[in-house]
Amino acid sequence: MTSEILHAKLKENFGFEKFRPNQETIINTILSGQDTLAIMPTGGGKSICFQLPALVLPGITIVISPLIALMKDQVDSLKTNGIHACYINSSQSSEEQQFYIDNLKSNKFKLVYIAPESLSYLDVVFNELTISLIAIDEAHCISSWGHDFRPAYTNLGYLKSRFPSTPVLALTATADKATRTDITKQLKLKNPKTFVASFDRKNLSLEVRPALDRVKQIIDFVEKKPNESGIIYCLSRKTTEELAEKLQKTGIKAKAYHAGLDNKLRAKTQDEFINDDCQVVCATIAFGMGIDKSNVRWVIHYNLPKNIEGYYQEIGRAGRDGLPAETVLFESYADVIQLQKFASEGLNSDVQLAKLERMKQYADALSCRRKILLSYFGELVKENCGNCDICKKPPTFFDGTILAQKALSAITRLEQSEPLAVIVDFLRGSRNAYIYEKNYQSLKTYGIGIDTSWYDWNQYLIQLINLGYLEIAFHQHNKILLTPFAKKVLFEGEKVKLTTVVKKVIDKTEIKETKTKAAKSSLFEILRKLRYEIAKDEEVPAYVIFSDAALRQMETLRPMSDEEFLAIDGVGKAKLEKYGQEFIDAIVYYEKVKQEKAKSKPKKEGNTYKTTLALFKDGNSIEEIAGQRNLGQTTIVSHLAKLYVDGEDLDLSQFVSDAEVKQLHKAQVELEYPTALKPYYDHFEEKLSYDKIRFGLAFLERHKNDDEKLKIKAYSVDEKRLENPEAYKKWSPEEDSDLVHNFYQGKKVKEIALLLGRNEGAINSRLKKLELKK
Numbered sequence: 109m110t111s112e113i114l115h116a117k118l119k120e121n122f123g124f125e126k127f128r129p130n131q132e133t134i135i136n137t138i139l140s141g142q143d144t145l146a147i148m149p150t151g152g153g154k155s156i157c158f159q160l161p162a163l164v165l166p167g168i169t170i171v172i173s174p175l176i177a178l179m180k181d182q183v184d185s186l187k188t189n190g191i192h193a194c195y196i197n198s199s200q201s202s203e204e205q206q207f208y209i210d211n212l213k214s215n216k217f218k219l220v221y222i223a224p225e226s227l228s229y230l231d232v233v234f235n236e237l238t239i240s241l242i243a244i245d246e247a248h249c250i251s252s253w254g255h256d257f258r259p260a261y262t263n264l265g266y267l268k269s270r271f272p273s274t275p276v277l278a279l280t281a282t283a284d285k286a287t288r289t290d291i292t293k294q295l296k297l298k299n300p301k302t303f304v305a306s307f308d309r310k311n312l313s314l315e316v317r318p319a320l321d322r323v324k325q326i327i328d329f330v331e332k333k334p335n336e337s338g339i340i341y342c343l344s345r346k347t348t349e350e351l352a353e354k355l356q357k358t359g360i361k362a363k364a365y366h367a368g369l370d371n372k373l374r375a376k377t378q379d380e381f382i383n384d385d386c387q388v389v390c391a392t393i394a395f396g397m398g399i400d401k402s403n404v405r406w407v408i409h410y411n412l413p414k415n416i417e418g419y420y421q422e423i424g425r426a427g428r429d430g431l432p433a434e435t436v437l438f439e440s441y442a443d444v445i446q447l448q449k450f451a452s453e454g455l456n457s458d459v460q461l462a463k464l465e466r467m468k469q470y471a472d473a474l475s476c477r478r479k480i481l482l483s484y485f486g487e488l489v490k491e492n493c494g495n496c497d498i499c500k501k502p503p504t505f506f507d508g509t510i511l512a513q514k515a516l517s518a519i520t521r522l523e524q525s526e527p528l529a530v531i532v533d534f535l536r537g538s539r540n541a542y543i544y545e546k547n548y549q550s551l552k553t554y555g556i557g558i559d560t561s562w563y564d565w566n567q568y569l570i571q572l573i574n575l576g577y578l579e580i581a582f583h584q585h586n587k588i589l590l591t592p593f594a595k596k597v598l599f600e601g602e603k604v605k606l607t608t609v610v611k612k613v614i615d616k617t618e619i620k621e622t623k624t625k626a627a628k629s630s631l632f633e634i635l636r637k638l639r640y641e642i643a644k645d646e647e648v649p650a651y652v653i654f655s656d657a658a659l660r661q662m663e664t665l666r667p668m669s670d671e672e673f674l675a676i677d678g679v680g681k682a683k684l685e686k687y688g689q690e691f692i693d694a695i696v697y698y699e700k701v702k703q704e705k706a707k708s709k710p711k712k713e714g715n716t717y718k719t720t721l722a723l724f725k726d727g728n729s730i731e732e733i734a735g736q737r738n739l740g741q742t743t744i745v746s747h748l749a750k751l752y753v754d755g756e757d758l759d760l761s762q763f764v765s766d767a768e769v770k771q772l773h774k775a776q777v778e779l780e781y782p783t784a785l786k787p788y789y790d791h792f793e794e795k796l797s798y799d800k801i802r803f804g805l806a807f808l809e810r811h812k813n814d815d816e817k818l819k820i821k822a823y824s825v826d827e828k829r830l831e832n833p834e835a836y837k838k839w840s841p842e843e844d845s846d847l848v849h850n851f852y853q854g855k856k857v858k859e860i861a862l863l864l865g866r867n868e869g870a871i872n873s874r875l876k877k878l879e880l881k882k
């Protein structure tokens with residue numbers, strides 16, 4: 109069949125102008141009657157490969173799929189495109205099933221979806237049907253090697269014997285060779301042509317963050333995306349519930365999902381998520397297999413996944429519509445320890461440990477993450493991706509030899525008998541009970557690293573572990589051991605390169621601005637609401653009507669006639685007829701209102717930061733700029749601070765003095781680099797204004813790598829006590845590390861409370877705050 113005809117069919121029935129990679133060749137192979145094995149990643153456009161041939165071929169296409177929950181959505185999706193399709197599975201009554209079978213006999217449907225277990229229903233009528241194509245989705249379920257093994261799949265080989273001249277298309281997103289051979293053999297495929305599509309999902313951004321203050325980081329993240337659906341994967345059922353509850357408390361529509369909840373509740377949560385009624389699902393890995401929601405805009409891993417296969421499958425649930433989607437993975441030292449324990453105690457422990465190690469290497473990577481992922485799946489890429497955190501902000505290395513020497517000698521002095529937290533305490537000269545109990549304060553090198561913060565020491569030690577100078581003895585209370593390489597640094601002058609520890613500082617005004625922006629009635633939001641209403645009426649998920657990508661295109665192209673509307677990707681003949689008018693009306697109305705507004709109001713121009721900058725450079729004060737722009741003074745301050753961080757030439761000395769910057773720098777170390785302004789405000793007992801704090805932090809942020817001039821000697825604990833006795837009513841870093849240490853030692857809350865002279869409630873809530881306890 110000519111390429112023009114195929115393209116015309118693609119546009120008319122599915123609304124797309126172009127095929128995705130491999131689709132057209134796969135379709136041509138099928139149409140030539142050859143068996144085909146297609147390996148495509150989730151979201152790579154598998155279904156078009158059999159749906160389009162189904163329309164061209166004379167008879168019926170049978171689609172075998174294990175995902176009963178998905179069948180309805182897939183069939184609904186075809187129906188909105190005007191294609192006659194049905195499904196037969198155990199969720200229907202026998203009358204319903206009979207109805208569809210009868211209609212199949214009279215050639216009313218082009219496609220029928222069926223679960224392998226239900227194939228026997230069709231068996232009796234096979235002779236009366238013209239079967240043109242057999243598509244077997246999720247074909248890896250045939251392999252007992254795979255994780256989704258379905259016994260009924262192993263019987264599917266009889267289809268080829270029974271219909272020797274009908275082409276069979278096997279589809280899967282699992283690439284490994286053993287499974288591929290299994291599929292070909294068991295399905296009795298005849299010299300199948302094999303296609304392996306690239307596993308690269310360029311639209312997914314990749315990011316790994318340290319797990320410190322995870323919940324807060326997540327809340328900030330979600331608040332920036334008020335209308336965007338996302339999934340948060342957690343390791344335990346309990347975490348899913350607790351996290352969902354914490355998010356709900358801040359007003360986020362979040363729900364928990366795990367295999368332990370009752371079926372009805374689970375199905376309800378899933379439906380609400382699919383229909384955009386619930387924004388966030390906090391789930392164990394049980395979630396996602398049975399859904400095909402194309403507008404999941406982000407995926408967060410609250411815990412480190414066990415292996416890269418799982419991780420890639422889970423992040424793959426974001427951005428199936430091809431629009432940009434974000435993924436964030438939180439890496440925590442505690443997770444690694446726990447997973448290592450699980451892996452070493454479970455079946456097949458060598459393999460599981462090796463897989464976990466690869467996962468950890470990915471999380472600790474200092475080079476393009478996508479390259480690492482793709483190479484794991486056997487794909488080699490030359491170029492860096494430009495869409496991972498490492499590409500966007502390459503790590504800066506510095507000579508960390510002295511830091512490494514300090515750490516390694518401290519570990520030597522401690523006779524390699526302590527876990528990470530104690531080493532950090534020792535390096536920082538903490539005066540906690542454990543240190544005194546062991547008389548560590550009398551050892552040489554005690555307090556040698558006092559001028560580096562607790563957080564930074566943690567990160568540096570983890571880097572030293574990753575670089576191979578240290579190792580964790582997982583079965584001996586996680587104590588840290590020196591490896592033979594450590595000697596080279598201590599005695600042979602080997603240099604150590606470490607990377608600068610970066611912490612994300614989140615700007616609250618930015619969140620507010622995004623919030624108001626999204627809440628404002630942008631055309632996208634209006635179209636999204638319209639889509640939601642129609643979806644409710646038709647009882648189908650919203651993305652079945654139009655994808656987010658299609659709505660975005662409508663927003664950009666503003667189609668106002670049938671012809672223009674048909675040019676949108678995803679709009680075929682049927683969708684134009686069904687929904688075109690309503691969407692065109694909405695766009696026309698929006699344009700009209702906009703023009704009227706423009707007439708009555710002088711136009712705001714350019715980027716808001718630029719406007720502030722121009723006014724400031726003209727000599728206006730913050731107050732004057734705020735007045736002229738009708739914005740809050742805080743907003744103007746945050747604009748100027750951001751401009752300064754981004755490299756604009758501004759004189760900050762008029763807003764914050766040298767001495768104040770020095771105080772802030774000291775506070776930053778003591779407070780372990782908090783992500784918000786409030787802790788500083790409290791720290792200075794409300795004596796330093798928020799504006800000064802904001803400007804001071806902007807200064808420190810821009811100069812963080814050349815801080816020699818600013819370098820401030822850390823004060824000893826006692827001096828700090830004298831200086832600011834009030835501050836010690838709060839939790840000090842020393843007390844925190846004491847707490848962490850005792851907790852890791854396995855002491856009970858009651859004991860810790862006695863040791864620290866606080867009540868149990870305070871201990872519990874602090875443990876929760878530090879995310880050590882749920």
Ligand SMILES: [Zn+2]
Pocket residue numbers: 475476477478479492493494495496497498499500
């Ligand atoms: Zn990259």
